[in-house]
Structure formats: structure tokens, C-alpha cells
Amino acid sequence: MDSTKPLILVVNDDGINAPGISALTAVAKEFGEVVVVAPDKPQSGMGHAITLDSTLHLKQVNNFDDTIAYSCSGTPVDCVKIAVTQLLPRKPDLVVSGINHGSNSSINVIYSGTMSAALEGSLECIPSVGFSLQNHSIEADFSASQYYARKIISQLLQEKHNKDVCLNVNIPNLSTNLIAGVKVCRQAKGNWEENYDERTDPMGRKYYWLTGKFVLEDKGTDTDEWALANNYVSVVPVQPDVTDYKIINDLKSLEK
16 A cells, blocks of 8 residues: 555445445545445444444455455444554545435434544544435436545645544535535534334234434525535535534523
8 A cells, every 4th residue: 555645534324335435436546545444234324323232343345446445344433433443554644435325414414324434534633524415316326426526535635624624515416517516504404304104014013114304494595405405515514512602601500
């Protein structure tokens, strides 16, 4: 492995066999040495879960031609942790996660395994970015996503940013020529109105299937949801600090 080139770790939450990670790996290889570590099965919606009560297994795979790659029995965050501490010859210069099949805008960033992997990279003081395409199909066209991933990866490697920078990048499901450009914006306020569909299995036992719809509660024109609705790639800088600074002073009475 050439130590003069940037070292890029590629991860995802859709699993080692997902088309999106192949598309992202192809772009990452244009910029340096690449190692892929991804879950051995889909792990969408895992958030920042880590494996504590069972063993982790790694298996070297040949999914990406000459690129070193491993499937991991754990979560997306496990993949980052074990790569950085056990597999890589040095701390990577960049962690890229995705390309996710489906958007991770607004509140979805909380649940996203794609973005939790990227945030874990930033916790390790590695610049990190998660890429998501607004298309859940296994046959999705990742051409536009690759175009913008190339631009963003290039900029992150060339410019000096805080080592804990983490970007949430969402790409509209459009061809490159129909995308209006890039908007750096904030996370829109939104929520899921959820319910559980009660069903009965062949043994007569009840089981439940999560259903719901996303409700946008934000009319701002500076949000990721607005950007995507208007054919822009949204770029939201995110951080693991979840402190609500606005109400700290309001709670000072608790100290008395």
C-alpha cells in the first residue's frame, strides 16, 4: 500500500453486496488507496449501534477487483471501529459511507446506519462524509451520485478542514444534467407519523410491521428537504454533540 497516497475507508449500511458501495468505491479509488469494510448483510436503520454481546467476524472478499475488502458480521459503526483499530496500516485520511439506497435527509440522519458510520469516523478525528441517493431500487442509477461524490471527496482531501468534519450528502434521483447544483444547508425539522400493522403468522401468532409516513414541519428555504425538492444536492455538516444549548440557561434553576 502506497503511503504517499491518501488512505480512504469505504463503509455502508446496505451491505457489502449493495450496488451503492461499488459505485462509491470506484470513485474513491481515483483519489488514493482504498480499503472497504462493510456489513455482511443489510443494516439499514441501525443508527449508532455497536456489537457488545456477541463476537465479530471478518471475511476478506473479492467484490471490488483489486481493492482490499472485508465483510463484517457487525453494524456499520462496528465496521469503522474495527477497520481503524485492527485492519488499517494507519489512520485513514477520509471515511466515506454509502452510497445509500434511499435518502437520509432531515430526521432520518438519527436512524441512519450510513450516517452513523460517517459520524464514527469523525469521532476518530477523521474527515467523513455519508452519501445517499433518493432511490431505494437495487437498479438505481448512481451516475449523478458518483459525479458529486467525486467533487466532494476531492475538496475534502485538498482543503484543510477540522479533522472531525462530517457531511451528510443527499442526492436527488435525477440525471446529472437535471441537478441544479449543491446547497450547503441545515437539517429540516420533520418527523415520522408511525404505526404498527398487526398481522397473524401461519401459526396464529400476532406480529407487527412498522409503517409510517414522513411529515415535513419546516417551511424554510435553507434546509436539506427544500434543496432536494428543488433538485439540488444537499450538504449538511453534522456533529455528534446533541446538547440543546438554547435551553441551558433556562435550566439553571435546577442548580439551586
